[in-house]
Amino acid sequence: MSTIESVLNETRIFPPSTEFSSHANLPSMDAYQTLCTQAQDDYLGFWKKQAEENLVWHKPFTQVLDESNLPFFKWFDDGELNISFNCLDRHLDTQPDKIAIIFEADDGQIIHSTYRDLHRRVCQFANGLKSLNIKKGDCVIIYMPMRIEAVVAMQACARIGAIHSVVFGGFSAKSLHERINDAGAVAVITADEQVRGGKNNHLKATVDEAILMEGTGSIKSVIIYQRTGNDIAFNAARDIWWHELVKDISTDCEPEWINAEHPLFTLYTSGSTGKPKGVQHSSAGYLLGTMVSMKWIFDYQPNDVFWCTADVGWITGHSYVAYGPLAMGATQVIFEGIPTYPDAGRFWKIIQDHKVTTFYTAPTAIRSLIKLGPNLPEQYDLSSLRLLGSVGEPINPEAWIWYYKKVGQSRCPIVDTWWQTETGCHMIAPAPGAVPLKPGSCTFPLPGIFAAIVDEAGQDVENGKGGFLVIKRPFPSQIRTLWGDPERFKKTYFPKDIGQGKYYLAGDSAYRDKDGYFWIMGRVDDVLNVSGHRLGTMEIESALAANPLVAEAAVVGKPHEIKGESVVAFVVLKGALPSGKEAIQIVDELRRWVVKEIGPIAKPEEIRFGENLPKTRSGKTMRRLLRTLARNEEITQDISTLENPAILEQLKQAIK
Ligand code: WT7
Numbered sequence: 001m002s003t004i005e006s007v008l009n010e011t012r013i014f015p016p017s018t019e020f021s022s023h024a025n026l027p028s029m030d031a032y033q034t035l036c037t038q039a040q041d042d043y044l045g046f047w048k049k050q051a052e053e054n055l056v057w058h059k060p061f062t063q064v065l066d067e068s069n070l071p072f073f074k075w076f077d078d079g080e081l082n083i084s085f086n087c088l089d090r091h092l093d094t095q096p097d098k099i100a101i102i103f104e105a106d107d108g109q110i111i112h113s114t115y116r117d118l119h120r121r122v123c124q125f126a127n128g129l130k131s132l133n134i135k136k137g138d139c140v141i142i143y144m145p146m147r148i149e150a151v152v153a154m155q156a157c158a159r160i161g162a163i164h165s166v167v168f169g170g171f172s173a174k175s176l177h178e179r180i181n182d183a184g185a186v187a188v189i190t191a192d193e194q195v196r197g198g199k200n201n202h203l204k205a206t207v208d209e210a211i212l213m214e215g216t217g218s219i220k221s222v223i224i225y226q227r228t229g230n231d232i233a234f235n236a237a238r239d240i241w242w243h244e245l246v247k248d249i250s251t252d253c254e255p256e257w258i259n260a261e262h263p264l265f266t267l268y269t270s271g272s273t274g275k276p277k278g279v280q281h282s283s284a285g286y287l288l289g290t291m292v293s294m295k296w297i298f299d300y301q302p303n304d305v306f307w308c309t310a311d312v313g314w315i316t317g318h319s320y321v322a323y324g325p326l327a328m329g330a331t332q333v334i335f336e337g338i339p340t341y342p343d344a345g346r347f348w349k350i351i352q353d354h355k356v357t358t359f360y361t362a363p364t365a366i367r368s369l370i371k372l373g374p375n376l377p378e379q380y381d382l383s384s385l386r387l388l389g390s391v392g393e394p395i396n397p398e399a400w401i402w403y404y405k406k407v408g409q410s411r412c413p414i415v416d417t418w419w420q421t422e423t424g425c426h427m428i429a430p431a432p433g434a435v436p437l438k439p440g441s442c443t444f445p446l447p448g449i450f451a452a453i454v455d456e457a458g459q460d461v462e463n464g465k466g467g468f469l470v471i472k473r474p475f476p477s478q479i480r481t482l483w484g485d486p487e488r489f490k491k492t493y494f495p496k497d498i499g500q501g502k503y504y505l506a507g508d509s510a511y512r513d514k515d516g517y518f519w520i521m522g523r524v525d526d527v528l529n530v531s532g533h534r535l536g537t538m539e540i541e542s543a544l545a546a547n548p549l550v551a552e553a554a555v556v557g558k559p560h561e562i563k564g565e566s567v568v569a570f571v572v573l574k575g576a577l578p579s580g581k582e583a584i585q586i587v588d589e590l591r592r593w594v595v596k597e598i599g600p601i602a603k604p605e606e607i608r609f610g611e612n613l614p615k616t617r618s619g620k621t622m623r624r625l626l627r628t629l630a631r632n633e634e635i636t637q638d639i640s641t642l643e644n645p646a647i648l649e650q651l652k653q654a655i656k
Helices: 018-023 029-041 043-054 083-087 115-131 148-160 173-183 204-212 242-246 284-296 315-328 346-354 363-372 397-407 486-493 537-545 580-597 623-630 647-652
Strands: 099-104 110-114 139-143 163-166 187-191 193-196 199-202 221-225 239-241 265-269 277-281 305-308 331-335 358-361 387-391 414-417 451-454 467-471 504-512 518-523 527-530 533-536 550-560 564-573 606-609
Touching: 029 043, 043 284, 083 148, 083 284, 083 315, 099 115, 099 148, 099 346, 110 115, 115 148, 115 242, 139 148, 139 173, 148 163, 148 315, 163 173, 173 204, 173 265, 173 277, 173 580, 187 204, 199 204, 204 221, 221 242, 239 242, 265 315, 284 315, 305 315, 305 346, 315 331, 331 346, 346 358, 363 397, 387 397, 397 414, 451 504, 486 504, 518 527, 527 550, 527 564, 533 537, 537 550, 537 564, 537 580, 550 623, 564 580, 564 623, 580 606, 606 647, 623 647
Parallel strands: 099 331, 139 163, 139 187, 163 265, 187 221, 221 239, 305 331, 305 358, 358 387, 387 414, 564 606
Antiparallel strands: 099 110, 193 199, 265 277, 451 467, 467 504, 504 518, 527 533, 550 564
């Protein structure tokens, strides 16, 4: 690890403009450093103050941090509050008529919802959930299109203390089934269909398929939001329409006061081994993280029109759509569709039409929009923008500069935000009024976040050297455990060898440059990052191996112009090595199979066949070698430990 050197040599620096800094929440490096020093000097006092200032407590906490059972940290534990109260009720006296959500549908239809309206909808739906006997601590799966109702569903769960688990609408019945089972969910909230890019996608039918699979007996109710009105199968014993559930139901719903540590949600993310991990978040600490990052990194101002393009199926859509912006009382845009429909100007048109000030998206979207229309932004009035953001993977300097010049018109700082499903909110990202930007660097940790780069023994490495990215002190928004698997939680995130089980291990490698800026280099495990989302090679491999034709499979990533990384699968079939037409047919079938098993995001870009996989004498698949093959690079690695060198030639052949 310590020999990893970065090949990036980015020297451009973009200091904040006086204009931006003069209005910013953190207007200078001094202001930023003052907060960092406060956190350094009195760590608990720092977070105590933040928690008191930002959250509305029903019963104040007396203890800031409980470290009695490491690494199961508890923050503000004896305090009581309600997350939906903190996102909605708190604004009812001060700004009931402020627009909370500007919703734009796939076809361009627009719906506005004020804080009063959103509160009413959430209360009503929460009462609906209660009428189905869904209670505090129950787990509810949300499998919804990007609509106001998705946020209502999440907030309503929070209101009654139910734990939601949102499953991205692009996931297959199989993935949905696994998540339902793992969580022991009692209900699914879904829609008849989802509409994206003019195409309908059956959500309810997928839910039915998932529930029919063996062992999904925990589901008592399926609530269906009517999006398109097309025919669906209806099981009267279990299914209920959303609009019927809330008909004539009260719009008053006293929030359930819960303990600060009560789980707000679980969200599944990929690991390098085994089944997806149910990342469990707390209530108070999590919400606090979203709020301080809204202030410090998104420099939230009351007149902002905030737009985070992420789907609520990912953590970004939890923290910066469903919770953070509402807790701040912001006006935000929610968009149902895709960036390229009806054309590649859609994002820019939305920014123009709704006068978006703060725009947050992923490098993969930026790269695809550069490709489809490098000069399209010029055709729109983007003068409302004042801040841009990026998340999900390192943003390459070319994309950064394009984003800065063409979208931000060289006026808007770009916040490159490094964080993870497990961290709940930004960890390393620039305070845009303070920190001079370097394209491709996420710059510095947030105040109160003690990020560092260490070696295998947990010792700090010097600037310029690569190592493991860790966070040395606990922080309020961090993952609390893995649902049902505390041992895996401990081993994965607080390993004994690095930092004696006290450091949070992110699983990324990174380095700091001579000025102390952080640069993320990528994952250290076998996890791919496709279009800004983590995919475990293991899950794709098991999916492939489950196909009747397949004996064994290994999956690696290779760099992809738009997606960042794409999936390459090396497959050993049970039958003979295929060639010609037959090989092409099997490739097609296997790609369709993976889509069905996991979802389109995991679809292999390329599949290659061999009579075997390259293995060491001890039987381990040599992934490094497969990565080299996938990139069509010369093999320079030592292959002397390889059991079966001849198959390398087979695996070099791409199926065209
Ligand atoms: C992994 C987390 C955080 C929400 C979206 C993805 C990579 C994320 C950046 C960034 C470089 C980044 C890391 C991280 N990543 N943001 N700004 N620069 N890499 O959440 O699916 O939990 O993935 O995404 O590798 O570990 P996630």
